[in-house]
Amino acid sequence: MQNLANALSWTNLHFLLQGFWVTIEVSVISIILSFIFGLILGVLRYTRVDETTTVISRVVGVIVDILRNLPLLLIIFFSYFGLPVMGIRVDAFQASVIAMVVFESAMIAEVVRSGINSVDPGQMEGARSNGMTYVQAMVHVVMPQALTRMIPALLSQFVSLIKDTSLATIIVLPELLYHAEIIYNQNTNYMIPMYLTVAVMYFIICFVLSTFANYLSKRIKY
Amino acid sequence: MFNLLSENWSTFLLGFWNTILCSVIALFFSLVIGSGFAILETVPSKFWRGVAKVYVEIFRNIPLLVVTMVFYLVLPTYTPLKLTGFQAGTIGLSIYSSAFIAETVRSGINSVGEGQMEGARSNGMTYWQAMRYVILPQAFKIVIPALGNQFVNLIKNSSILAFVAGFDLMYQGDIVASNTFQTIPSYVLVGIFYLILTLPMSYYMQYLEKKTA
Numbered sequence: 001m002q003n004l005a006n007a008l009s010w011t012n013l014h015f016l017l018q019g020f021w022v023t024i025e026v027s028v029i030s031i032i033l034s035f036i037f038g039l040i041l042g043v044l045r046y047t048r049v050d051e052t053t054t055v056i057s058r059v060v061g062v063i064v065d066i067l068r069n070l071p072l073l074l075i076i077f078f079s080y081f082g083l084p085v086m087g088i089r090v091d092a093f094q095a096s097v098i099a100m101v102v103f104e105s106a107m108i109a110e111v112v113r114s115g116i117n118s119v120d121p122g123q124m125e126g127a128r129s130n131g132m133t134y135v136q137a138m139v140h141v142v143m144p145q146a147l148t149r150m151i152p153a154l155l156s157q158f159v160s161l162i163k164d165t166s167l168a169t170i171i172v173l174p175e176l177l178y179h180a181e182i183i184y185n186q187n188t189n190y191m192i193p194m195y196l197t198v199a200v201m202y203f204i205i206c207f208v209l210s211t212f213a214n215y216l217s218k219r220i221k222y
Numbered sequence: 223m224f225n226l227l228s229e230n231w232s233t234f235l236l237g238f239w240n241t242i243l244c245s246v247i248a249l250f251f252s253l254v255i256g257s258g259f260a261i262l263e264t265v266p267s268k269f270w271r272g273v274a275k276v277y278v279e280i281f282r283n284i285p286l287l288v289v290t291m292v293f294y295l296v297l298p299t300y301t302p303l304k305l306t307g308f309q310a311g312t313i314g315l316s317i318y319s320s321a322f323i324a325e326t327v328r329s330g331i332n333s334v335g336e337g338q339m340e341g342a343r344s345n346g347m348t349y350w351q352a353m354r355y356v357i358l359p360q361a362f363k364i365v366i367p368a369l370g371n372q373f374v375n376l377i378k379n380s381s382i383l384a385f386v387a388g389f390d391l392m393y394q395g396d397i398v399a400s401n402t403f404q405t406i407p408s409y410v411l412v413g414i415f416y417l418i419l420t421l422p423m424s425y426y427m428q429y430l431e432k433k434t435a
Contacts, residue, residue, distance in 0.1 A: 069374065069420035070413050071381035073392055078413075081399065082406045159283070166285035170385060177287060191296055199284050206283035 007193035012183050016194075019179030020201055022093075026175065027162045029097050034104035034161070035154070041105055042112025043143075049134055060109075067106035072164050075099045080171040096168035104161050111157060115150035116142060152217035159206045159213070166202070176201060223407045230398045237394030238415050244312045244390060245377045245419075251316035252376065253369075256323025261353060263328045274324070281321035286382050290314030294386040307386035319376045326372055330365035331357060367434065370427035374420050381416075391415050 045060045047053045067075070079102070080095035090098065119142050127137035169178040180194040227234065262274035281289065294310035297303050305313070334357050342352035362369075383390035395412030399405045 065421065065424070066413075066417065069378070069424055070416055071378040071392065073381040073384060074395075074409060074413055074416065077392070077396065077399075078406075078409045082409055085405050163283075163285040166287045169287070177285070188299060191299055195288060195292055195296055199288050202285055202288065203280065203283045207279060210279075210283060 003189050004193040004196070007183070007187075007190040008197065012190075015179055015183060016176065016197060016201075019174060019176040022173065023162070023165050023175040024205075026093065026096055026100065026165050026168070026173070027158075030100035030104060030161060030165075031158050033097070033101045034108055037101065037105035038108025039112055041109035042116065043138065045109060046113050046116045047134075047138075064106045064109045067103060068110060070103075072099065072103045073167050073170070075103050076167055076171060092168070092171045092173040095171055096165065096173045099168075100161060100165065103164075104157065107157055108154065111150055111153045112146070115146040115153070118149055119145045148220055151220065152213045155209055155213035155216070159209045162206055162209070163202060223411065226398070226402060226404055226407050227411055230402070233394050233398055234391070234411065234415065236389060237391035237412075240308065240383070240389050240394075241377070241380050241391040241416075242419070244308065244315065244380045244383060244388065245373075248312050248315040248319060248376055248380065249373055252319035252323050255316065255320035257327050257358075259320065259324040260327035260331060261358075263324065264331050266349075278321045278324050281318055282325070284318075286314065286318045286379055287385060289318050290382050290386060307388040308383065308390075311380070311383040311386050311388040311390075315376065315379060315382060319372065319379070322372055322375070323369065326365050326368045327361065329368075330361035333364055334360045364434075367427045367431040370423060370430070374424045374427070377419050377423070378416070 041060055041064060044053075045057050045064060048057050076096060076099040079090065079099040080092065083090050083095065083098070123141055123145065124137055127141040128134070132140070165173075165175055166177045168175060169181065172178065176198055180198045184191040184194045259274045259277055262270050263278070265271060290311055291314075293305055293314050294307060297310075298305060338356050338360065339352055342356040343349070347355070380390060381392040382388075384392035384396060387393065391412055395408050395415075398411075399408035402408065
């Protein structure tokens, strides 16, 4: 207990919160970007109305499946060590955001696709036969219904995104876990308090989000 | 790339083997622990339901890396228990995945109609007999695709061993990358090795999902 009190001195806590802020920054940027890209990829993968879109859908399908089945850690390594070899200079922050966005867009694309699949095909047919174009029907009829159903799955995907930002410690992104490591490397007595605090911080933010997701998934009626 | 592969064949193979070994061990233990907590989450006793709920919520909402580091760093520092990187990683992975498997199995148990339990009970079975012979076989049949997806996640998450010197595929690939300076080809090879494990699995699960749906 004494250790816990000492470990959480104002300076250390401030330092931890700085790391927490970086975690949140990376998470929020990645969530926004990967939601946009995931939405686009998911719709592209779903759409098969003529030959061109079928080809696009197949190509997107292959890319999404490959990215989904790779470990995020590999993608992080690739973007931090691989991109500079290709002549693109990135710092740890940019590399982690790029890796998160690439990986999570693929995961979200899959969520989006199954969301659209769960909408009754009659909705699209009805909208089309009322004179809407495919895009109009998608935007105004199918997507609003699909998005409501996707919300719980999307939220739990975002929870795992937030947890996964901790993997970026390996490329020395100054986020929560990395700052905790710096603190307990100066004084090993602080190891347990630091891991406890970090666990609690991650837990609070993820628990709130995932409870909210559970609540929504019970409330949303199909 | 082929030269890189043939020159470092044994390095990659060791990593590939360790990744498979870790995944299979972690799958076994997380299935056992996860199913145990899933059953606990559905028993009539409020206390045990609460215990299971707390376990599941804690490990679902904490990063895998934190769980693993507790076994790799914290335990050996404060207790006489010494774990190698591979052991610590596998234990951490088992515990982390067990929370997700518990959620999956629980949803399977819940989706079996209540009448099944009532019917079994009124035929003279005890609660545990009904669970064992009536509910669980049906529940597992329902959740097999979801469990398969969890297994794919588990294989991907086994790359956490790279943090704790567990000599898995990611770690070995990183060694090759830093020895040969052929960063991109090494990572591409690592990616291909992972895809060999995960892609067939996840396509098969998609097929099963379509078949059962």
